Amino acid sequence: MKLMNVERITKTEKRYTKKMGILHTKVTYIRKRLLIFPLKTLHKYRNTYYGEVKDCEQCLLSR
Numbered sequence: 001m002k003l004m005n006v007e008r009i010t011k012t013e014k015r016y017t018k019k020m021g022i023l024h025t026k027v028t029y030i031r032k033r034l035l036i037f038p039l040k041t042l043h044k045y046r047n048t049y050y051g052e053v054k055d056c057e058q059c060l061l062s063r
């Protein structure tokens with residue numbers, strides 16, 4: 001039985017960009033877990049309409 005594992009979860013979120021306004025996008029989180037408890041989010045990214053992968057730090061969560 002593994003004590004530490006890394007899992008990838010995809011959620012749908014609302015993001016705000018200056019060019020497009022409110023954007024509903026799928027955001028993928030890569031998290032480190034100890035048994036069933038989440039420890040830390042290692043990385044989060046999203047896929048654009050054109051298939052590019054972007055870091056979520058480029059989008060603002062609020063206006």
